Amino acid sequence: MPAIWWSLFLVIFAFVMIGASLGFRYLETRRKAAVIKTLQTAVRAVPAEEHRLQILSEEEKVPGPMLAALSQTDLYRNWQARIQGAGLKWKPEFLALLILAGIVAGALFGNRFHVLVFESASIAGGAIIGGLLPWLYIESRRKRRLNEFEQQFPEALDFIARAVRAGHAFSVSMELLSTEAPEPIRTEFRTAFHELNLGAPIDKALGNMVERVPLVDVRFFVSTILLQRETGGNLAEILMRLAHIIRERFRLKGQVRAAAAHGRLTATILTLIPIVLAVAFSIVAPDYLLILSRDPDGRIMIFCAIAGQLLGYLTMRWIVNIKV
Numbered sequence: 001m002p003a004i005w006w007s008l009f010l011v012i013f014a015f016v017m018i019g020a021s022l023g024f025r026y027l028e029t030r031r032k033a034a035v036i037k038t039l040q041t042a043v044r045a046v047p048a049e050e051h052r053l054q055i056l057s058e059e060e061k062v063p064g065p066m067l068a069a070l071s072q073t074d075l076y077r078n079w080q081a082r083i084q085g086a087g088l089k090w091k092p093e094f095l096a097l098l099i100l101a102g103i104v105a106g107a108l109f110g111n112r113f114h115v116l117v118f119e120s121a122s123i124a125g126g127a128i129i130g131g132l133l134p135w136l137y138i139e140s141r142r143k144r145r146l147n148e149f150e151q152q153f154p155e156a157l158d159f160i161a162r163a164v165r166a167g168h169a170f171s172v173s174m175e176l177l178s179t180e181a182p183e184p185i186r187t188e189f190r191t192a193f194h195e196l197n198l199g200a201p202i203d204k205a206l207g208n209m210v211e212r213v214p215l216v217d218v219r220f221f222v223s224t225i226l227l228q229r230e231t232g233g234n235l236a237e238i239l240m241r242l243a244h245i246i247r248e249r250f251r252l253k254g255q256v257r258a259a260a261a262h263g264r265l266t267a268t269i270l271t272l273i274p275i276v277l278a279v280a281f282s283i284v285a286p287d288y289l290l291i292l293s294r295d296p297d298g299r300i301m302i303f304c305a306i307a308g309q310l311l312g313y314l315t316m317r318w319i320v321n322i323k324v
């Protein structure tokens with residue numbers, strides 16, 4: 001019975017943490033959707049399928065009717081977009097195999113080493129952690145790549161503005177940037193320039209770049225370009241001002257993150273301390289927690305402690321999560 005309760009506790013705790021993470025991701029998605037809706041005043045609303053440029057090389061074609069049907073699903077496209085955002089050459093099928101291998105390896109590790117005292121709990125915990133490792137790796141690379149793009153983006157806008165001021169066309173400025181800029185700016189603008197060369201309209205090529213790099217600054221840039229093409233104006237001056245605004249916003253964002261760093265560190269430490277202590281007690285003195293799990297009142301205390309810990313973490317995360 002104690003093993004069942006510990007397994008149930010770990011599974012519930014894992015699902016609650018995953019649900020909290022998805023909740024934060026949903027709120028972030030809603031905030032971005034509100035920004036996109038505001039920016040659509042300058043962009044014509046065209047169905048997503050018309051914006052997608054179908055340029056597939058031989059190695060990108062999906063073999064077989066089953067995989068071809070799978071590639072049309074939203075889940076497949078979401079995985080593919082995140083893999084591309086991380087700068088990897090993987091395919092969603094390879095990611096699925098990595099997740100499956102991680103689950104099997106984590107379960108075998110939990111079966112061999114009973115870190116969570118009970119065999120079933122160790123197997124379940126190892127499988128969950130092993131399955132999440134490939135996805136966490138992709139998310140970490142994607143976040144780091146987006147941060148690098150955000151830091152380099154003002155310089156890229158200045159480069160395009162200087163090229164336009166020197167008399168080059170906007171597409172030629174993008175070509176020059178794709179050869180001179182560092183990664184990941186170079187790859188993204190090279191892809192957009194190749195799409196323009198292959199006959200895609202500029203709104204489709206820039207729209208595809210927004211899908212690959214879902215940053216607010218990039219959306220402002222695309223809206224600025226499309227609005228300038230419709231209404232006219234000095235493109236070089238507009239881009240210079242946009243670069244200045246992005247730099248100021250990035251500087252303010254850095255100041256806010258530095259001011260909230262103490263709160264984020266505190267939230268992380270206070271959340272990890274009970275988990276680390278529980279694992280340490282399970283290894284050093286297994287009977288210490290077994291006595292609590294066997295008692296009915298002890299089980300209630302455990303669940304109350306988990307609920308209080310989760311509520312405290314979400315509250316601290318909400319306090320230090322300042323949007324700029």
